[in-house]
Amino acid sequence: xxxxxxxxxxxxxxxxxxxxxxxxxxxxxxxxxxxxxxxxxxxxxxxxxxxxxxxxxxxxxxxxxxxxxxxxxxxxxxxxxxxxxxxxxxxxxxxxxxxxxxxxxxxxxxxxxxxxxxxxxxxxxxxxxxxxxxxxxxxxxxxxxxxxxxxxxxxxxxxxxxxxxxxxxxxxxxxxxxxxxxxxxxxxxxxxxxxxxxxxxxxxxxxxxxxxxxxxxxxxxxxxxxxxxxxxxxxxxxxxxxxxxxxxxxxxxxxxxxxxxxxxxxxxxxxxxxxxxxxxxxxxxxxxxxxxxxxxxxxxxxxxxxxxxxxxxxxxxxxxxxxxxxxxxxxxxxxxxxxxxxxxxxxxxxxxxxxxxxxxxxxxxxxxxxxxxxxxxxxxxxxxxxxxxxxxxxxxxxxxxxxxxxxxxxxxxxxxxxxxxxxxxxxxxxxxxxxxxxxxxxxxxxxxxxxxxxxxxxxxxxxxxxxxxxxxxxxxxxxxxxxxxxxxxxxxxxxxxxxxxxxxxxxxxxxxxxxxxxxxxxxxxxxxxxxxxxxxxxxxxxxxxxxxxxxxxxxxxxxxxxxxxxxxxxxxxxxxxxxxxxxxxxxxxxxxxxxxxxxxxxxxxxxxxxxxxxxxxxxxxxxxxxxxxxxxxxxxxxxxxxxxxxxxxxxxxxxxxxxxxxxxxxxxxxxxxxxxxxxxxxxxxxxxxxxxxxxxxxxxxxxxxxxxxxxxxxxxxxxxxxxxxxxxxxxxxxxxxxxxxxxxxxxxxxxxxxxxxxxxxxxxxxxxxxxxxxxxxxxxxxxxxxxxxxxxxxxxxxxxxxxxxxxxxxxxxxxxxxxxxxxxxxxxxxxxxxxxxxxxxxxxxxxxxxxxxxxxxxxxxxxxxxxxxxxxxxxxxxxxxxxxxxxxxxxxxxxxxxxxxxxxxxxxxxxxxxxxxxxxxxxxxxxxxxxxxxxxxxxxxxxxxxxxxxxxxxxxxxxxxx
Numbered sequence: 001x002x003x004x005x006x007x008x009x010x011x012x013x014x015x016x017x018x019x020x021x022x023x024x025x026x027x028x029x030x031x032x033x034x035x036x037x038x039x040x041x042x043x044x045x046x047x048x049x050x051x052x053x054x055x056x057x058x059x060x061x062x063x064x065x066x067x068x069x070x071x072x073x074x075x076x077x078x079x080x081x082x083x084x085x086x087x088x089x090x091x092x093x094x095x096x097x098x099x100x101x102x103x104x105x106x107x108x109x110x111x112x113x114x115x116x117x118x119x120x121x122x123x124x125x126x127x128x129x130x131x132x133x134x135x136x137x138x139x140x141x142x143x144x145x146x147x148x149x150x151x152x153x154x155x156x157x158x159x160x161x162x163x164x165x166x167x168x169x170x171x172x173x174x175x176x177x178x179x180x181x182x183x184x185x186x187x188x189x190x191x192x193x194x195x196x197x198x199x200x201x202x203x204x205x206x207x208x209x210x211x212x213x214x215x216x217x218x219x220x221x222x223x224x225x226x227x228x229x230x231x232x233x234x235x236x237x238x239x240x241x242x243x244x245x246x247x248x249x250x251x252x253x254x255x256x257x258x259x260x261x262x263x264x265x266x267x268x269x270x271x272x273x274x275x276x277x278x279x280x281x282x283x284x285x286x287x288x289x290x291x292x293x294x295x296x297x298x299x300x301x302x303x304x305x306x307x308x309x310x311x312x313x314x315x316x317x318x319x320x321x322x323x324x325x326x327x328x329x330x331x332x333x334x335x336x337x338x339x340x341x342x343x344x345x346x347x348x349x350x351x352x353x354x355x356x357x358x359x360x361x362x363x364x365x366x367x368x369x370x371x372x373x374x375x376x377x378x379x380x381x382x383x384x385x386x387x388x389x390x391x392x393x394x395x396x397x398x399x400x401x402x403x404x405x406x407x408x409x410x411x412x413x414x415x416x417x418x419x420x421x422x423x424x425x426x427x428x429x430x431x432x433x434x435x436x437x438x439x440x441x442x443x444x445x446x447x448x449x450x451x452x453x454x455x456x457x458x459x460x461x462x463x464x465x466x467x468x469x470x471x472x473x474x475x476x477x478x479x480x481x482x483x484x485x486x487x488x489x490x491x492x493x494x495x496x497x498x499x500x501x502x503x504x505x506x507x508x509x510x511x512x513x514x515x516x517x518x519x520x521x522x523x524x525x526x527x528x529x530x531x532x533x534x535x536x537x538x539x540x541x542x543x544x545x546x547x548x549x550x551x552x553x554x555x556x557x558x559x560x561x562x563x564x565x566x567x568x569x570x571x572x573x574x575x576x577x578x579x580x581x582x583x584x585x586x587x588x589x590x591x592x593x594x595x596x597x598x599x600x601x602x603x604x605x606x607x608x609x610x611x612x613x614x615x616x617x618x619x620x621x622x623x624x625x626x627x628x629x630x631x632x633x634x635x636x637x638x639x640x641x642x643x644x645x646x647x648x649x650x651x652x653x654x655x656x657x658x659x660x661x662x663x664x665x666x667x668x669x670x671x672x673x674x675x676x677x678x679x680x681x682x683x684x685x686x687x688x689x690x691x692x693x694x695x696x697x698x699x700x701x702x703x704x705x706x707x708x709x710x711x712x713x714x715x716x717x718x719x720x721x722x723x724x725x726x727x728x729x730x731x732x733x734x735x736x737x738x739x740x741x742x743x744x745x746x747x748x749x750x751x752x753x754x755x756x757x758x759x760x761x762x763x764x765x766x767x768x769x770x771x772x773x774x775x776x777x778x779x780x781x782x783x784x785x786x787x788x789x790x791x792x793x794x795x796x797x798x799x800x801x802x803x804x805x806x807x808x809x810x811x812x813x814x815x816x817x818x819x820x821x822x823x824x825x826x827x828x829x830x831x832x833x834x835x836x837x838x839x840x841x842x843x844x845x846x847x848x849x850x851x852x853x854x855x856x857x858x859x860x861x862x863x864x865x866x867x868x869x870x871x872x873x874x875x876x877x878x879x880x881x882x883x884x885x886x887x888x889x890x891x892x893x894x895x896x897x898x899x900x901x902x903x904x905x906x907x908x909x910x911x912x913x914x915x916x917x918x919x920x921x922x923x924x925x926x927x928x929x930x931x932x933x934x935x936x937x938x939x940x941x942x943x944x945x946x947x948x949x950x951x952x953x954x955x956x957x958x959x960x961x962x
Contacts, residue, residue, distance in 0.1 A: 028402050029417035032092060035408040036099035040080065040116075041415055043423055044089045049104060051080040051116050054425070059410065083114050083121050093147040093155070103147060103155060109139030111157055111171065125231045126155070126171045140165065144248045150255035154236070158245025158260060166281055167245040168260055169235035170272070176230050239270055239281045249297040251321075252304040261294030261309065287325040289317060296351050302358045314345040316363060318376065322953045329376060333363055336372045350403055356411035367400045371416065373428075437795075464489075465763040469793065469801050473763070475770060475808040477503065491735050494703050495768060498739050501588040514813055521742030522585050522706055523722050566715050574621060574689055574712070582710040589707040589739070591616060600625050606632050612704065615679035619694075619708055623652050626679075645676075652683070660684060674699035695721065702729070702736035733758045743769060749779045762788045770809055847905075847924075852891040898924070898934030899950040900942050930956035 034040035039059060043050040055076045087108040095101035102114045113124040129139040140160035148154035153173040161167060240260060247261035256272040260283070268283035277284045290311035300306040305321045306328075318329035334345050346365040354360035359377040399418040407413035412428040433445050444451045464487070471483045477500040484492030499519065506517040566579040586592060598604045599617050602625070609629050617626035630646035652660050661684040671677050674697050681693040691712045695705055702725060709721050722740060729737020730747060733754030741748040749769070756765050766789035769782040793802040846855045886904035887894055895905040905924050926933035932951045933939070942950050943959040 028419075029421070029423065030089075030092065030403045031415045031417045031423055032094065032403075032405045033407050033415055034099055035094050035096065038407075038409050040099065041405070041425075042092070042094075042102060043417065044092060044104070046088055047085045049083045049085065049089060049092075049102070049114065051082070051102075053078055053080055059413070081116055081121070085112065086110070090141055091144050093145045095152065096147055096149045097152050103145055105142030105145045105157060107141045109142055109159060111142055111145060111155065113173075113176075120229075122229050124173070124176050125229055126157070126169075126235070127231065127233060128165075128169065128235065130233055140167075143245055144261075146248050146250050146258070148250050148255060148258075149252060150250075154250075154255075156248050156250060156258050157235075158248040161242070161244030161263060164241075166238040166241045167243050167262070168237075168239040168248070168270070170237040170239070171232065172236040175232055237272065237278060239278075240268060240283065241281055243268075244293075246293045246295050247297045247309075249299060249307070252299050252301075259297050259307070261289075261297050263293040265290050265292055265294065265311070267294055267297070267309065285324075289319070289325075289327075290315075295348070298351055298353055300353050300359075301355055302353075308351055308353065308361060310348045310351050312347060314348060314365075316348065316351055316361070320955070323955075328955075331361075331363075331374060331376075333365065333372070336363070336374075337365075352404065352406060355406045355408050362404060362406065362414075364401055364404060369398050369400050369418075371401060371404050371414075461760045465761065465792070466796060468763060469796070469798055472801065472804075473767065474801075474805055475767065475812055480767070490701060492764070494701050494736055495738060495764070497590055498588055498703065499743075499768070501590070501592075505584065505588070519743040521726075521738070521740045521745065521748070522588070523726060523740050524742060524745075525584055525588075526581050526719065526722060576711045577714060577718075585710050586707050589703040589710075591704075591707040596620060596622075599629070602628055606636075609633065611673045611675040615675040615700075615704070618679040618683050619711065623649060641671075702734070703739055706739065730754070735764065738768070746779075749781055753781060756785070762792070765789075770812070849888040849891060849893065850896070851893040852888060854888065854890040896924070896933070898938055899932050900934045900938035903935075927956060927958035927961070929961060930954055930958060932956070932958070 028045075030044040032042050032044075034042070037053075039054045039056050041052055041054075043052070055078075058076045085104065085106060087106045087110075089104045090107055091105040093103045095103070100116045100118070102116060103111060104114065105111050109127060109129060111126040112122045113126075114121055115123050127139065140162045142157050142159055144158040146156050148156070155171045155173065157169045157171060159165075159167050159169070240262070243266075244263035245260055246263050248258060250258045258270055260268040260270065262268060265288055267287045267289050269285040269287075271277065271284045274284045289309050290313060292311045292313060294309055294311055296308070296310050298308045300308070306318065307321075308316055308318050310316045314333045316331040316333060317327040318331070320328050333348060337346060346368070348363060349366045350362075350364040352362045354362060354373070357375075359375060361374050361376060363372045363374060365372075399420040399422070402417050402419055404414055404416040407415070413425065414428060415423070415425045417423045434442060435444075436442050467487065468483060471486070473480050473483045477496055480496040481493060481500065483489075484496060502519050503517070506512075511517045566577040566582060569576050569578045595604075596616070599613060600622055604613065609632055611633070614626050614629050614633070617623075617629060627646045627649040630642045630649060634642035634646060648660060664680045664684050671680070678694045678697045678700060682689055682691070685693070689712065691708070694700065694708050697705070706722070706725070709718055713721060726737060726740040726747075728734065729740060730751050733751060735752070735755045737751050738748055741751055752765050752769060756762055762785050765782075765785040769779075769785060790802055790805070793799075793805070848855050897904050923936050924933055925936050925939060927949065930949055930951070932949050932954060934950070939950075939959075947957050947960070948954065949956045949958050
């Protein structure tokens with residue numbers, strides 16, 4: 001899934017700054033976009049309110065990342081007007097429907113309505129102090145106001161705590177124009193400016209903050225004008241006595257409900273329709289949400305039931321109106337900053353939801369020069385946690401930020417102000433997100449564009465695993481060898497051949513069941529005492545895990561015990577070592593006596609002959625067989641030097657070894673094959689033979705080097721060499737090292753995990769370490785590999801391959817023959833083969849009654865009293881009849897109901913109709929997480945238009961888990 005998080009600004013070229021005339025450094029500025037236009041915004045600075053607009057062409061060019069010409073700053077920013085107020089402005093609210101109306105709350109308790117482009121400007125005032133007594137009596141400051149988004153003639157205002165007064169007032173704006181308002185009309189002073197502010201040529205895109213002086217030519221204040229202002233002194237409602245208001249907010253899409261944050265850590269819910277609450281002036285509900293004053297209440301623009309609150313603590317809590325009084329998330333803001341930079345916990349000064357990115361919350365702390373943008377969707381599901389996924393937006397001049405505002409209409413546009421008098425806007429850029437599919441495709445998303453690309457590579461492990469799966473690689477060992485051979489997968493050929501040989505050895509020793517079989521490594525076979533120690537706790541170096549192979553019995557062999565030392569055998573002109581253990585190692589490495597005899601008698605089919613066959617023949621000093629194989633290979637490749645080598649090799653003898661050595665030296669630069677280079681280097685070396693040229697040839701597979709070592713190394717050197725190979729395999733994650741560790745040791749799991757980490761080949765890990773082969777030493781990591789491979793098959797939609805994988809594992813565990821599946825639909829014979837004598841598996845999922853826990857299935861419903869008619873109808877061929885019972889056949893308690901139509905389980909819904917094609921739609925389905933469910937058709941219809949569960953108060957996104 002692609003997700004998007006806001007990121008810092010792209011560059012300073014996309015950030016402009018402006019300052020109004022009387023904005024002085026050190027003041028606290030509050031900025032806000034106008035929600036009804038795309039380019040208007042306001043700046044509150046003490047007793048002044050400034051209104052500006054930005055050239056829409058500049059906004060669109062920056063948004064589309066087009067180059068913007070160096071135009072004069074006056075062409076980009078222009079002042080609409082400025083209003084000077086009676087006292088300091090503490091709060092504000094834009095009209096939700098009129099772009100020219102702005103409400104501001106003052107420290108003297110008044111609320112002023114400002115008409116931005118009118119000559120009059122302040123055309124209405126709402127105050128609870130009679131104008132006749134103004135100056136004689138004091139009114140509590142207006143701390144917060146909010147304009148009703150539905151009933152736009154209502155404004156809710158919150159005031160400081162004053163004895164014997166309510167802290168909330170609901171003002172009705174319709175009283176201004178109806179003539180029925182309570183109050184008087186008086187002359188009220190309002191200062192306006194039609195073109196306030198000035199330009200500076202310091203740098204492009206910046207207004208400079210300067211104190212306004214009378215003699216200044218840059219800033220010029222117009223003369224004051226006096227207008228008539230309507231005053232309303234009696235609110236529609238006064239609520240909540242004995243407390244102080246610190247924040248207030250109407251619920252979105254609700255005209256009568258608002259939330260009040262108080263200085264006593266509570267949120268009060270008021271419903272204007274609750275007549276009893278209105279008479280008593282008390283809230284309908286109350287919730288304790290913080291330990292201190294609730295300084296902010298902000299509803300999520302994408303979810304009208306969700307809102308954020310904060311207080312003087314460094315904690316932001318996210319709430320859901322349907323899940324009160326417990327928060328659904330709690331953000332520790334202190335985790336956003338380095339611990340070394342925090343002497344005291346940060347104090348939150350502002351919180352606001354992003355209007356363009358769902359679940360992104362902006363957080364500003366006091367005296368900070370950055371805004372933290374937190375993506376709540378990426379967080380853990382626990383209630384309390386630290387924020388881990390966030391980005392930072394810095395002010396352009398690195399000075400502390402006083403406020404910020406997300407643009408309501410333009411995505412990723414943010415406005416912010418600083419203590420130094422700068423107000424800047426900038427566009428935020430989305431990180432480019434990438435998602436890689438299991439079909440070798442990559443998709444990237446940036447802004448509103450999605451780009452799809454294919455990166456198919458022949459040797460990519462995803463391509464290789466998918467091709468193996470198409471060729472039905474599984475637990476059929478012979479088939480796996482054939483698949484690996486066709487794909488020229490050397491590692492696969494070696495591993496599957498070794499496992500096949502080990503299985504043959506186990507069956508030769510009467511171990512037919514998986515829990516009886518050994519899949520031990522060559523090191524363990526050579527050091528037999530290691531196995532006996534693990535099995536019995538006894539230390540006997542003469543124990544042999546397998547019976548000696550035919551023709552390899554030593555005169556010292558009695559029962560299952562052997563001499564711990566190898567015998568020295570003179571073979572041709574070389575000295576070799578022999579023991580039953582070594583013979584078993586040669587067998588599992590593919591150098592068994594049957595293969596050697598076939599090479600000697602030229603009975604190996606030509607298509608199976610290669611340079612490896614030549615090398616094995618030479619290592620066994622069978623020069624004639626090696627020359628014959630070279631002749632066959634030269635017929636297949638006319639351009640090679642194999643025929644010349646065959647002629648030279650045909651005349652080889654120990655007496656002519658020096659002569660042949662010279663010939664080999666001339667041909668050596670042309671021998672690119674590692675087998676031939678090692679074999680002829682060994683053949684031409686003097687006695688004792690040079691074995692290092694073979695043992696250190698890394699291009700030769702481990703299995704062949706081990707077999708060669710079993711021929712020509714004594715017991716001490718062989719043990720030392722095997723140990724060094726195993727250590728290298730464990731260090732590099734070489735899968736061929738499994739021949740040394742086996743499949744039933746802890747080292748084998750470590751090696752395979754390193755191999756998976758290095759290559760990503762979870763398929764081989766899953767199939768090699770399936771439970772049928774590792775029952776003696778199972779490990780949970782093998783189950784992880786299995787689940788990952790199953791998920792991969794599901795993502796590839798290879799359902800049959802996934803099913804046959806599970807079937808073959810169960811067959812192997814029971815000791816049955818594995819069905820070979822090559823992508824075709826299983827035949828009846830294969831199905832019969834699978835069934836065998838194994839018991840039929842019972843259903844693993846059943847529906848039970850929540851009261852008596854008895855199973856509910858179709859037959860029990862039909863046999864119940866309510867389902868008798870349906871049973872008779874089915875008997876007479878009426879397949880449209882369905883069981884009608886709505887209660888448990890055992891305890892008669894009601895059955896679960898569909899969350900959409902509210903009909904009980906077992907009852908056909910009228911919306912289904914009588915169409916026989918809706919038989920599946922009639923069935924019930926449940927979410928495995930929230931356990932809610934209903935008719936399949938109803939659920940499908942519901943989730944076409946909804947994301948969340950149809951059950952009220954359940955936020956589970958059931959359909960996304962399918």
